[in-house]
Amino acid sequence: MVVTEENLLPKGDEALADYIRRLRIKQNFTQKELSLKAQIHIQTIRKIEGGQTSRVNQKAKSGLASALGIPAEYLDAATKKVPLETITTFKFCPKCWTAGTTPDQMWTDLRSKYCFACGTALRNRCISCDEPIMSLKFKFCPYCGVNYKFSPN
Template sequence: MQLLDSLLAPKADESLGQYLRRLRLHRGLSQADVVELAGIHLQSLGKIERGRTLKLNHKTCSGLAYALNVPKEYLESVGRGVAVDVPSALKFCPSCWTVGTAPESMWLDLRAKCCFLCGMELRHRCVGCQEPITSLKHRFCPFCGTSYQSSSSLKV
């Protein structure tokens, strides 16, 4: 949580469209970059940014959170007018997650402890240095270089 840039949290008076657009520009991404990373249609993103879509479905929400590298809860909280207090909620199954893909939304559920596919305990910290995992864009921990994915010697 402490690693997250407070600028990236939604402002109380910001609409979903304004927020997404601000994040996207902050990351220096074009709409085409974002839809590719998020796995959604360009038209969908356009509608959201123009304020014509006010509510995100789960898939879009997880995809955009991944593409823009913010916790899904930020996107969900936009428009509610409440300040966000988000624990570092990026969790994934080290066995089922594929490098370069968005994590399954069921892993990111705050209540989820184990993988719904294989039952393995979900991982939210680097097993090497215990730093919270804030991005799954990389396959290795930026602090110590440990691979985020499972290896047989790791005990979670």
């Protein structure tokens, strides 16, 4: 069977445990192989697949994402049980975006990585605490209070 991008997306009501297991089996990894590839402890993988935890830290998340060949956002979608669009829609250019306005469609395209206007890397996470940005109605991150347009330089 051909692996299409569609198959790699979390399904509507799929739990993180089922999602990880499905992708792992699809790629013929054992739990041990996945743990080596993702550089996370096999116990962590057992816990996630056993549904004992839905809290995956950033390091484990990016390890899993690269081992399974998916964007880390897909794991966020499965973890937080929100539609993928909710996560991918809130991508914006920290330079050009004005708080409270709808982000340009050119930014929110799943494949866009850089601003079409100025070339700045697009953001969909808080620059300070790395939590995914869930709503651009807010100017500030609800988790750490940083201004989303904040730039370190």
